[in-house]
Amino acid sequence: MEDPMAAIRETFFQECEEQLAALETGLIAxxxxxxxxxxxxxxxxxxxxxxxxxxxxxxxxxxxFAHVFETALDKVRSGSLAATPQVxxxxxxxxxxxxxxxxxxxxxxxxxxxxxxxxxxEFSHINDTPAAPAPTPAPAPEAAPTxxxxxxxxxxxxxxxxxxxxxxxxxxKANETALLLRELRRLGPVTVTLDAGRLPELNELDPxxxxxxxxxxxxxxxxxxxxxxxFEFVEDDCELTITPPQSxxxxxxxxxxGDNGFxxxxxxxxxxxxxxxxxxxxxxxxxxxxxxxxxHEPPAPPAxxxxxxxxxxxxxxESAVAVTATIRVDLDRVDRMIDLxxxxxxxxxxxxxxxxxxxxxxxxxxxxxxxxLEHLTRExxxxxxxxxxxxxxxxxxxxxxxxxEVAAQTGKQVRLxxxxxxxxxDKTVIERIADPLTHMIRNAIDHGLESPETRVANGKPxxxxxxxxxxxxxxxIVLEVxxxxxxxxxxxxxxxxxxxxxxxxxxxxxxxxxxxxxxLPGFSTAAKVSDISGRGVGMDVVxxxxxxxxxxISIASRPGQGSTFTLSLPLTLAVLDGMVxxxxxxxxxxxxxxxxxxxxxxxxxxxxxxxxxxxxxxxGGYVPIVDVAISxxxxxxxxxxxxxxxxxxxxxxxxxxxxxVDAIHGQRQVVIKSLEANYRAVPGIAAATxxxxxxxxxxxxxxxxxRNARSEAGRGEVPALEAN
Amino acid sequence: xxxxxxxxxxxxxxxxFRVGRQEFCINVMMVRxxxxxxxxxxxxxxxxYVKGVINLRxxxxxxxxxxxxxxxxxxxxxxxxxxxxxxxxxxxxxxxxDAVSDILTTNDxxxxxxxxxxxDLVKTFVKGLLPVDGRMISLIGLDNxxxxxxxxxx
Numbered sequence: 001m002e003d004p005m006a007a008i009r010e011t012f013f014q015e016c017e018e019q020l021a022a023l024e025t026g027l028i029a030x031x032x033x034x035x036x037x038x039x040x041x042x043x044x045x046x047x048x049x050x051x052x053x054x055x056x057x058x059x060x061x062x063x064x065f066a067h068v069f070e071t072a073l074d075k076v077r078s079g080s081l082a083a084t085p086q087v088x089x090x091x092x093x094x095x096x097x098x099x100x101x102x103x104x105x106x107x108x109x110x111x112x113x114x115x116x117x118x119x120x121x122e123f124s125h126i127n128d129t130p131a132a133p134a135p136t137p138a139p140a141p142e143a144a145p146t147x148x149x150x151x152x153x154x155x156x157x158x159x160x161x162x163x164x165x166x167x168x169x170x171x172x173k174a175n176e177t178a179l180l181l182r183e184l185r186r187l188g189p190v191t192v193t194l195d196a197g198r199l200p201e202l203n204e205l206d207p208x209x210x211x212x213x214x215x216x217x218x219x220x221x222x223x224x225x226x227x228x229x230x231f232e233f234v235e236d237d238c239e240l241t242i243t244p245p246q247s248x249x250x251x252x253x254x255x256x257x258g259d260n261g262f263x264x265x266x267x268x269x270x271x272x273x274x275x276x277x278x279x280x281x282x283x284x285x286x287x288x289x290x291x292x293x294x295x296h297e298p299p300a301p302p303a304x305x306x307x308x309x310x311x312x313x314x315x316x317x318e319s320a321v322a323v324t325a326t327i328r329v330d331l332d333r334v335d336r337m338i339d340l341x342x343x344x345x346x347x348x349x350x351x352x353x354x355x356x357x358x359x360x361x362x363x364x365x366x367x368x369x370x371x372x373l374e375h376l377t378r379e380x381x382x383x384x385x386x387x388x389x390x391x392x393x394x395x396x397x398x399x400x401x402x403x404x405e406v407a408a409q410t411g412k413q414v415r416l417x418x419x420x421x422x423x424x425x426d427k428t429v430i431e432r433i434a435d436p437l438t439h440m441i442r443n444a445i446d447h448g449l450e451s452p453e454t455r456v457a458n459g460k461p462x463x464x465x466x467x468x469x470x471x472x473x474x475x476x477i478v479l480e481v482x483x484x485x486x487x488x489x490x491x492x493x494x495x496x497x498x499x500x501x502x503x504x505x506x507x508x509x510x511x512x513x514x515x516x517x518x519x520l521p522g523f524s525t526a527a528k529v530s531d532i533s534g535r536g537v538g539m540d541v542v543x544x545x546x547x548x549x550x551x552x553i554s555i556a557s558r559p560g561q562g563s564t565f566t567l568s569l570p571l572t573l574a575v576l577d578g579m580v581x582x583x584x585x586x587x588x589x590x591x592x593x594x595x596x597x598x599x600x601x602x603x604x605x606x607x608x609x610x611x612x613x614x615x616x617x618x619x620g621g622y623v624p625i626v627d628v629a630i631s632x633x634x635x636x637x638x639x640x641x642x643x644x645x646x647x648x649x650x651x652x653x654x655x656x657x658x659x660x661v662d663a664i665h666g667q668r669q670v671v672i673k674s675l676e677a678n679y680r681a682v683p684g685i686a687a688a689t690x691x692x693x694x695x696x697x698x699x700x701x702x703x704x705x706x707r708n709a710r711s712e713a714g715r716g717e718v719p720a721l722e723a724n
Numbered sequence: 725x726x727x728x729x730x731x732x733x734x735x736x737x738x739x740x741f742r743v744g745r746q747e748f749c750i751n752v753m754m755v756r757x758x759x760x761x762x763x764x765x766x767x768x769x770x771x772x773y774v775k776g777v778i779n780l781r782x783x784x785x786x787x788x789x790x791x792x793x794x795x796x797x798x799x800x801x802x803x804x805x806x807x808x809x810x811x812x813x814x815x816x817x818x819x820x821x822d823a824v825s826d827i828l829t830t831n832d833x834x835x836x837x838x839x840x841x842x843x844d845l846v847k848t849f850v851k852g853l854l855p856v857d858g859r860m861i862s863l864i865g866l867d868n869x870x871x872x873x874x875x876x877x878x
Contacts, residue, residue, distance in 0.1 A: 339782040346782070586766065632768035671782075675767075678815045679777070679786040679870070682767055690779045696765040 012053045013106045019046040023095050024397060031088045044073045052233060059105045065116050069094050072123050090122045160227060161243040162216040168209055170237035183230045188220030334387050341384045342671040348377045349692030389424040392470045395434045396421045399441055399468060406445045413452050413463040414445055420470035425477045429569055433479065436542045440481040440565050441466060448485035448563055473593050482564035488557040490514045515555045519543045570686060576672055578699065580665040584629035587697045589670055589689060594702040596648040598664060601641045616658045626709040627660045632684050649702050657706040740826040740861050741808065744796045747825060747861045749854065754810045754866065758824060761805040775820055780809065787818040788869055795845045812866050828856060835863060
């Protein structure tokens, strides 16, 4: 690559994004009162890590602001500041500013100094607030009277014993022990003794290994946390034992085994022979030899009261639950793997078919082993797919803040309801729906909801509701943004469209058609341009970005009751449950989710409306018929209803139609393959897949086919079926 | 040393193939692989020269019938036909041809400019003519094999 530092910097900013998300989640939990002590710690850690990283890249503005933020958070953590709604409110705004500062640092821009200054000011106010007696989400050990909450309690100087054994990783990450030791000296007088007992002969020495242990005697009035703070960034890469003054501890030889597989063994405390540099001191360093290579101790318990080790244990177990290990992997590698696994599935299916053809009995060993293989392949496929799929939660999480901001700017009262946050969709889709969603929610609050007074006057609750919903339908992800506002003002939309010359004054438009005018370029009904939704970005931009993702957007509005915007996006690279059908000899997949029922039509139930459009009488109603083969241009002859199978499908917005095909060949799960990657989008086709015989089959875009049939029917034109 | 590098740079390897009774060639660097014909899945509403798509190790590969694309009479492909998989930009495309005939090493001096004729197809695809042992091989460029504009219109 080019500049290694640039890559590290990029990683830092990626981590910042994650930390900001964690910060937001934590703060919202604090706001809702669902926070526990670990939440507060997580929030603190998020800010602290950003500060630490920013220091490396000399991002001074970021360091300065993070520091102020962190200081306030630390007070909450230590219990000297109560997390009142007012304080959390400041934190939430600070998180906003922090995000801006991070983005500014990333893009090399500048931040609004006035905003940061205002928040720093706010921090200084809340810092003055005395600790409320109310219970705070502070970690339990802080309850100790000598917890150092107030400056007046000065504990006497104490003698700490620290055993510090760096691991090779510590050096590999360019940490320097000398600097850490120097840092320790700030806490008080230090006596450092080197233990080189593990140093091997020169010929056995690994030049990149780590063999040294430092025994440090520190006289300081600080608490254990202050000491751990020094080692904070190398915690995972060293063995660190801090023996507090007058430690009661456990009897030597006591072994404690945690349920997550790590083990503590207690050896005689080192202070017996402080000047010795050999064996006994070494023994102390070998804490937790167990299967886990690194017994990284948590930063938690300051000023241990009785059994430090037990608290260490408890905290360790807790953090093990909270933190799941993750790795960063290049997306290309994952995609390559998905392709290969898809290939494996197809090959497996081909093999099965060959074995069947060879006339091998189903009960034979070969057939049974093949079945095992099939299960295994499916499982691998599912697991690989799961790597790319992510819940939409990460996008939904950003919305509460947006709603707060826009509500504050517009003076409206808004409640955000989210549903289906666990709905999984491909990572790239997630990344690209954030902007359209943001805009739609802004729009819903700014244009959709009425002011509290108007709402009350109309007999509605003063607080408006914006609902954000995600669900899977027909092999696509559907996102809905709905509000209980006034609905679209059709008269005004129409007026505006006439003014802009979009439609002629005498145009006859249905309500639906008027509603859809708002997706046209440059269309905004807001009487004056507001800085919330009127930034020159209209719904047409939303529609374009959705279309670029292969998605569609539609609107349903009822005057006085609100509007619902529906986004439907493909789940690229996902698997799909489909019905395998044939139309004029072509194999097609119809997404199972779109199919309501399958039926065998009688010729007497089919009624032609004109030469090209027919309807099927179904339980007292008439449903338009779409001949799939004609619709895709495979042939021009209308299929004989007696020789066909009909599928009642439901498209976007609950529109129903009957699809006519030759035959149904069963159901199966298919891997969605992009047609656009090597070719382009094909009208009426959502994607492609590879069947068991190795051939490509096309996945029908039910919505497009149904919509197409409807618009052709609506215009009453002769459908232009065959372009070529 | 420098001069030999110069010669290397001038030389290029071309892969020649037959379409109908004509011979064409393309730069060998564009070719990813050569495989036999397998039945393609037809794509609705596609130009006539797009035969459909096939499965290339899990990727969906569009097949262009080069004969039709170059305005020559197209034929039903058989197992004897060959698909040349080429990389054009970020896209992989399969070219359906009759057979691969030769690998040529030549340099730019041997390539003669294509004559100024009125045929749009010649202007679009033929970049030069190469005389080899009394045969004439047309060097074609593939940038417009799947032109975006025409695809939209189709």
